[in-house]
Amino acid sequence: MHISLHSIDLSSDAPITLIDVTASVQALIDAESIRSGLVTVISKHTTASVCINEREPKLQQDMIDYLTARVPREAPYRHNEDTLDGRDNAHSHLLALSMNTSENIPIVDGKLLLGTWQSVFFVELDGPRAARQLSVQIMGQA
Numbered sequence: 001m002h003i004s005l006h007s008i009d010l011s012s013d014a015p016i017t018l019i020d021v022t023a024s025v026q027a028l029i030d031a032e033s034i035r036s037g038l039v040t041v042i043s044k045h046t047t048a049s050v051c052i053n054e055r056e057p058k059l060q061q062d063m064i065d066y067l068t069a070r071v072p073r074e075a076p077y078r079h080n081e082d083t084l085d086g087r088d089n090a091h092s093h094l095l096a097l098s099m100n101t102s103e104n105i106p107i108v109d110g111k112l113l114l115g116t117w118q119s120v121f122f123v124e125l126d127g128p129r130a131a132r133q134l135s136v137q138i139m140g141q142a
Contacts, residue, residue, distance in 0.1 A: 001141060004032055008134040012127035015073070016064045019122045020055050021134060025105075026112055028136055035110045037140015042102035044133045047092035047126035049099035055119040067125070071095050092126035099123065107140050 006028050010019055025041055041050050053063070077090030103120060106113040112120070122134055 001139065002032065002034065002037075003137070003139045006136045006138070008122075008136060010122055010124075010132040010134065012124035012129050012132060014064075014124070015127050016067050017124040017127050018053075018060045018063060019124065020119045021122050022055075022112065022114070022119045025120055025136055029107055029110065029112070029138060032138055032140075033110075033142045034107055034138055034140040035142055037107045037138065038104055039107055039112065039139075040102055040104050040135075040137045041120060042135045042137075043122065044135055045126075047089055047096055047124075048132060049096055049101060049123045049125065050103050050134070051100055051121050051123055052103055052105075052114065052118050053121060054117045055121075056117075067095055070098075087126065089126045095125045099125075107138075 008021060008024050012019065021041070025039060029039060043050050071091045071094045073091045075091065079090035079093065080088040105120070124132065
């Protein structure tokens with residue numbers, strides 16, 4: 001059994017951004033020559049998540065609109081009164097409560113086992129950010 005750990009560096013340019021990382025994750029699997037196994041993709045941030053969903057621009061905008069309406073940035077949050085890093089981001093932490101920090105995806109015949117319309121997304125909830133990171137652990141056999 002082969003086990004490896006990798007990082008994917010990202011940046012975001014908007015308050016909420018969906019970044020398709022499917023090709024980057026697949027490239028790591030290809031580089032390891034894994035044919036059968038499991039990959040775990042995990043956000044290393046409390047204000048960012050990982051999800052599997054459809055990559056379609058209008059749907060992605062609908063997702064951003066949904067998240068923005070769900071937890072309004074302007075509400076009076078206690079966390080924003082005395083932040084650790086100067087960011088008024090309580091709303092981002094609250095959004096993250098209802099989202100996944102990670103996804104586990106089977107690897108079959110060297111490919112991510114995803115449906116026709118599925119992609120793996122890093123979801124920025126507290127952007128813009130110049131430096132974000134995903135960890136990718138690959139376990140499997142060649």
